[in-house]
Amino acid sequence: MVTDARADYRKRSLRLLNRRVLTPYRHEKKLKNYVDSLRAADLEPIPVLASGRTELKGVAGLLLMGGTDVNPKLFGAAPDPATQTPDDERDAFELDLLDQALASDLPVFAICRGLQLLNVHSGGTLRQHLASQRHNTPRDADFAHEIEIEPGTLLSSIAAQPRWPVNSYHHQAAERVGAVLRVSARDAEDGTIEALEHTQRTFVLGVQWHPEDLAASSADQLRLFQHFAKRIHRS
Numbered sequence: 001m002v003t004d005a006r007a008d009y010r011k012r013s014l015r016l017l018n019r020r021v022l023t024p025y026r027h028e029k030k031l032k033n034y035v036d037s038l039r040a041a042d043l044e045p046i047p048v049l050a051s052g053r054t055e056l057k058g059v060a061g062l063l064l065m066g067g068t069d070v071n072p073k074l075f076g077a078a079p080d081p082a083t084q085t086p087d088d089e090r091d092a093f094e095l096d097l098l099d100q101a102l103a104s105d106l107p108v109f110a111i112c113r114g115l116q117l118l119n120v121h122s123g124g125t126l127r128q129h130l131a132s133q134r135h136n137t138p139r140d141a142d143f144a145h146e147i148e149i150e151p152g153t154l155l156s157s158i159a160a161q162p163r164w165p166v167n168s169y170h171h172q173a174a175e176r177v178g179a180v181l182r183v184s185a186r187d188a189e190d191g192t193i194e195a196l197e198h199t200q201r202t203f204v205l206g207v208q209w210h211p212e213d214l215a216a217s218s219a220d221q222l223r224l225f226q227h228f229a230k231r232i233h234r235s
Helices: 002-017 032-040 088-103 113-121 154-159 219-234
Strands: 020-025 044-049 061-064 108-111 145-149 163-166 181-187 193-198 204-207
Touching: 020 032, 020 088, 032 044, 032 219, 061 088, 061 113, 061 219, 088 108, 088 113, 108 113, 108 219, 113 193, 113 204, 145 154, 145 193, 154 181, 154 193, 154 204, 154 219, 204 219
Parallel strands: 020 044, 020 061, 061 108, 108 204
Antiparallel strands: 145 163, 145 181, 181 193, 193 204
16 A cells, blocks of 8 residues: 555656746746646646746756847847847846756747747847837737748647748847757748747747747647647656
8 A cells, every 4th residue: 555655656746747847937927828828738837037047957848938139149249229138147047948958858948039049049140120010019919920830840740730820029030040950930921930949859949929828719829838748748
């Protein structure tokens, strides 16, 4: 009986570990939709303030949220007048987490700023300001435009269709793509990079739109979190 109880405890502990996703944030009020979307996919978000340093222990995945523009000095550029005041502490905190996650092949889901940081981490650069308002639509707009998904990519296996409608509120985008990344989606009209994924890791996916704001009403967008969860559960 004692042995059975210990085995059950170990199973429960392992299942809990295989649901925990570190979710660094700067502003707590922006967490809700990310947290709700992770929980809808049977994951347990572990929010942590992006300050100081933390280690990826006791978690099975990493989610990078949207937020402030990445400091242009990190990709060797002078700041554009439209670029926001950088948050160097957050940049350093999340770049360190990416170092740790990639070193151990931990699943990573990077959203908006997260995609941009992933690209910079991999040696890529950013377009600091998009002149068109096409990508910077109101946050209450469910969908803004369609993306074209590259066949044979991780995103393609998730979407199971060549095009998706997505929302869009960002004024920056990936430009030169980091050497270990590949483009998995572009804006169907103007070619702006909409998704990147790592070519040498099991699940490292970045998307430029905000699926966390759509997951409650869109089965397509919820699938991104569900496939993230599947990869985590197999880790």
